[in-house]
Amino acid sequence: MNWLAVFIGGGIGSLSRFGISVILLKYFKTNLPYATLLSNFLACLILVFALNYFNSNENTTKWLKPLIIIGFCGGFSTFSTFSLETFELLKNNAAHWAFINIGISLIACIGIIYLLYKSPAI
Numbered sequence: 001m002n003w004l005a006v007f008i009g010g011g012i013g014s015l016s017r018f019g020i021s022v023i024l025l026k027y028f029k030t031n032l033p034y035a036t037l038l039s040n041f042l043a044c045l046i047l048v049f050a051l052n053y054f055n056s057n058e059n060t061t062k063w064l065k066p067l068i069i070i071g072f073c074g075g076f077s078t079f080s081t082f083s084l085e086t087f088e089l090l091k092n093n094a095a096h097w098a099f100i101n102i103g104i105s106l107i108a109c110i111g112i113i114y115l116l117y118k119s120p121a122i
Contacts, residue, residue, distance in 0.1 A: 007064040009071020013043070017076050031097040032084040039106060043077030044109045048116045055118070082095060 020042075021035040028034050050068045054060060082105060089098035 001063050002066045006071040006074075009067035009073075010075035011071075013072040013075025013077075016072075017078060026084035031094050032101060032104075033082075036081050036085055037101070037108070040077045040082060041106060041108050041112065042078075043073045043114060044112045045116075047073045047078070048113050052116070052118050 004033050013064065017035075017039045024035040024038065047069060050065070050073070054065050054069075082101075086098045086101050089095070
């Protein structure tokens with residue numbers, strides 16, 4: 001059952017990321033890859049809320065955790081696209097945009113998890 005949950009969650013996450021890309025590329029023409037930044041940030045935000053929820057509610061449906069955490073968040077976020085877009089910025093002599101992209105991505109994504117994750121181990 002977990003395999004199916006991850007499969008479905010990953011598909012929904014990937015389609016959601018694609019939708020964000022289509023919408024943002026229609027309205028924002030810039031060197032900074034806003035669609036990937038937004039997808040990765042939202043995936044981290046959803047991940048941290050899901051982790052907090054699952055850590056405090058042990059009696060949830062068993063397949064819901066892999067559907068959201070592994071499937072949806074894994075399909076919605078994208079390190080490979082982030083890496084490619086950053087490389088393309090460097091290749092196109094836009095190193096300042098590449099480093100801005102790296103900085104915003106790391107600070108925003110790790111920062112949101114640091115600020116909101118209430119791990120019982122911490």
